[in-house]
Amino acid sequence: MTQEAMIVFDNVSKIYQMGEETLYALDHVSLQIRTGEFVSVIGPSGSGKSTLMNIMGCLDTADEGQYLLGGLPIEQYSEDELAKIRNRKIGFIFQSFNLIGDLSAEENVELPLIYQRLPVRERRERVQAALEKVDLYNRRSHRPNQLSGGQQQRVAIARAMASHPDIFLADEPTGNLDSHTSMQIMELFHELHEAGHTIVLITHDENVARQAQRRIRIRDGKVEEAATSDPYGDRPAGGNASDPYGGRPADEEVAR
Amino acid sequence: MIAQSLKMAWKSITLHKMRSFLTMLGIIIGVFALVVLVSLVHGATGSITDSVNSLGTNKLTVNIFDDKGKPLRTADLDEIAALDSVGETAPYMTMQVQASSAGRSKTVDVIGTTPSLTAIDNIKLQYGRFFKDPDIENHSNVAVIDYRLARDVMGRQDCVGESIKLNGKEFLIIGVLQDTQSDSAFGFAAGVYSAYVPFPTVVRLSDQAGTTVSTFEASAVNDDTDAAEEEVREYLQKRYGDKDAYDVFNMSQISDTMNQVTGTLSLLLGGIAAISLLVGGIGIMNIMLVSVTERTREIGIRKAIGASRKMIMLQFLIESLMLSLFGCLLGILVSWLALLVIDAIGHVSYGLSGGVVLVSIIFSTGVGLIFGLYPANKAAKKKPIDALRTE
Numbered sequence: 192m193t194q195e196a197m198i199v200f201d202n203v204s205k206i207y208q209m210g211e212e213t214l215y216a217l218d219h220v221s222l223q224i225r226t227g228e229f230v231s232v233i234g235p236s237g238s239g240k241s242t243l244m245n246i247m248g249c250l251d252t253a254d255e256g257q258y259l260l261g262g263l264p265i266e267q268y269s270e271d272e273l274a275k276i277r278n279r280k281i282g283f284i285f286q287s288f289n290l291i292g293d294l295s296a297e298e299n300v301e302l303p304l305i306y307q308r309l310p311v312r313e314r315r316e317r318v319q320a321a322l323e324k325v326d327l328y329n330r331r332s333h334r335p336n337q338l339s340g341g342q343q344q345r346v347a348i349a350r351a352m353a354s355h356p357d358i359f360l361a362d363e364p365t366g367n368l369d370s371h372t373s374m375q376i377m378e379l380f381h382e383l384h385e386a387g388h389t390i391v392l393i394t395h396d397e398n399v400a401r402q403a404q405r406r407i408r409i410r411d412g413k414v415e416e417a418a419t420s421d422p423y424g425d426r427p428a429g430g431n432a433s434d435p436y437g438g439r440p441a442d443e444e445v446a447r
Numbered sequence: 448m449i450a451q452s453l454k455m456a457w458k459s460i461t462l463h464k465m466r467s468f469l470t471m472l473g474i475i476i477g478v479f480a481l482v483v484l485v486s487l488v489h490g491a492t493g494s495i496t497d498s499v500n501s502l503g504t505n506k507l508t509v510n511i512f513d514d515k516g517k518p519l520r521t522a523d524l525d526e527i528a529a530l531d532s533v534g535e536t537a538p539y540m541t542m543q544v545q546a547s548s549a550g551r552s553k554t555v556d557v558i559g560t561t562p563s564l565t566a567i568d569n570i571k572l573q574y575g576r577f578f579k580d581p582d583i584e585n586h587s588n589v590a591v592i593d594y595r596l597a598r599d600v601m602g603r604q605d606c607v608g609e610s611i612k613l614n615g616k617e618f619l620i621i622g623v624l625q626d627t628q629s630d631s632a633f634g635f636a637a638g639v640y641s642a643y644v645p646f647p648t649v650v651r652l653s654d655q656a657g658t659t660v661s662t663f664e665a666s667a668v669n670d671d672t673d674a675a676e677e678e679v680r681e682y683l684q685k686r687y688g689d690k691d692a693y694d695v696f697n698m699s700q701i702s703d704t705m706n707q708v709t710g711t712l713s714l715l716l717g718g719i720a721a722i723s724l725l726v727g728g729i730g731i732m733n734i735m736l737v738s739v740t741e742r743t744r745e746i747g748i749r750k751a752i753g754a755s756r757k758m759i760m761l762q763f764l765i766e767s768l769m770l771s772l773f774g775c776l777l778g779i780l781v782s783w784l785a786l787l788v789i790d791a792i793g794h795v796s797y798g799l800s801g802g803v804v805l806v807s808i809i810f811s812t813g814v815g816l817i818f819g820l821y822p823a824n825k826a827a828k829k830k831p832i833d834a835l836r837t838e
Contacts, residue, residue: 245832248751250751250831250832250835251832270756271755271756271757274750274753274754274755274756275753275755277750277751277752277753278752278753278754279753283751283752285835289744289747289748289751289835290748291745291748291749292745293455293458293459293462293745294458302749302752303752303753305448305451306749306752306753306754306755306758307753308448350752354752354753
């Protein structure tokens, strides 16, 4: 496993002024995520995990501290430069899928590639590869409203994959899905991880969080637990009927 | 990138067909008003100009009010004709006489002149010939009569070789003019019969007429009537030394004035139409603002996956441009059809004026750009996290 840090938060704070009161959505958070890691960020709603995800995804910038993404000091970039960084380096997967309703599955997957100004041929190849990976190539011309939730999320994952990002940033990717579909989606994340991708998964669900190599627990804007001492300890070893997300051997990642 | 924006704009327009059509309607009506009104003025101007041209626009009409004992004679006219910028000159003495034949009688404007007038006034004959220099020298009793006089007094059109009585004197008809009056939109000289006789002969018709020239016409070399006017004025000033003794009227002034009037009319009507185009533009801006609000989330998604402000802006600008240009094209199409109908009813040809089509396309593009700019900028400025949060 590579040891370089893909994501470095150094005393990052996000502050909101609510009248007289100063609210720390993120309170001096420091953490590191290495290239190739599969990390989950877990916390209850209002804990600041959305803010963390926005900053990590370069959708928002920190008020204090420093955020390095692949060595780039994110605070120093302009809005358009951040758009470019999001475009090339980050593959978003949202809870509500966030596909564009007027575009077909194929066109949705192609969109970030158009913004990357890739030539048509390469765009087509990448779109096909990504849609085949999520097993939806035969439904490429369907609109999001003609697809089930799970299928939409797979299109969203294909969209993230097609842009060949440095990290996959998933925000409650299974939040709107039933347990069976959730399992399929998590399966895709495992596959991405096995292929060497860096994945950050933000969730409030312990069962989902448990599937990551490492969990970062956040509460009231503070990181409580940057890493578990035994990251894989909680992971169920085999198929457990009561645990819909289980079923994968825990030591697969360390085997490499 | 542009191709994708075009596709998206097309999708967005076709997704809300009714809304897009109503939005375009403002532009359609504006362009329709602009194109039809200006084309009508243009067409009317054309037919007025034709009428004026049929009178001869590149000529001077000179009146002598006070000859100060030095009356102009035909020899003087030759002298004037010899001036550098003057083409030909011809006396133009008019009087009203009774024309009769076989018991029919009409009042006729008789013009005493010389053969040079055919070139100055662009006279065209249907039958026979105009009189020639020997007819002048011989003081022949010959006449060239207009088409309607032939029809109404002689009873038939081709009456060359017959004779007509002018104030009781017999004249041999040697030519019949072409019927030009139906061409004229305003029926110039309608109801007035006319005939041309040799200048020396006209004396015989009335006591008033003398052998001196009090009115003559002159053409200009290379149609430069202004230069000719100046030279003729100079000549007359030298001869009479009094500005009030003569008057030189430049026919091109008529067409200049006419062009000014119709130009102002075009501008006025065009201005009114332009205002309705402007209103159409406001409609576009309105609907684009709605569209931006409706698609806030889409904008958020696009920005999240890497669209820059410029790209978002481009997408909305292209959409508003597309709306206005489609509206413009539809407006031109409708105008074209309307003009065809007007032509069919009015028997006058009002062609689609190419200039105004170009102007309306340019104007619509401008309207689409200007009124699309604010909504597009509003879209581009949205922050991705805020945009993603909206439902």
